[in-house]
Amino acid sequence: FEEDRSALKRLVKLIVTEPELRLIIVEATLREITTKQDLEKYYQAYKQDLEKYYEMTKQDIKELEERLRNELDYKISALRNELKAEIAGLAERVDMLYKLMLASVLGIVITLATTILLKIIP
Incomplete structure (x- = not known):
């Protein structure tokens, strides 16, 4: 992902548009806060x-x-x-x-x- 900026952008778009992925990230983040x-x-x-x-x-x-x-x-x-x-x-x-x-x-x-x-x- 560090070398391929377009792949990173696609991953971010996928995470942002996919509600389940967003929820997983938010829950993981909340556990650390x-x-x-x-x-x-x-x-x-x-x-x-x-x-x-x-x-x-x-x-x-x-x-x-x-x-x-x-x-x-x-x-x-x-x-x-x-x-x-x-x-x-x-x-x-x-x-x-x-x-x-x-x-x-x-x-x-x-x-x-x-x-x-x-x-x-x-």
């Missing part, structure tokens, strides 16, 4: 998949948020306990320094009193 209903069906399927993935992602985010919140609460509690222990240790050291200072002041007062008494009593 996407219809509006097909598009609607694919759109609905796509929309359902998208909604499903959206819900799954939303759930994943909630779970991640909860896990992070629990992890942060645990770490904050651990840090708080460490700080309490450190503060308690510092309080003990301050108390020990206070007692040491009190003993030193008492020693100084006794030394002064003894020195004064020794000067007064010959």
Whole structure:
């Protein structure tokens, strides 16, 4: 048909004038064409998949948020306990320094009193 243009023209005229051939070609063509209903069906399927993935992602985010919140609460509690222990240790050291200072002041007062008494009593 590519070399013989007149044969191609006769074939086209035959197809155009023959109702059964036209119907066969149209039906074959329609099978290959996407219809509006097909598009609607694919759109609905796509929309359902998208909604499903959206819900799954939303759930994943909630779970991640909860896990992070629990992890942060645990770490904050651990840090708080460490700080309490450190503060308690510092309080003990301050108390020990206070007692040491009190003993030193008492020693100084006794030394002064003894020195004064020794000067007064010959």
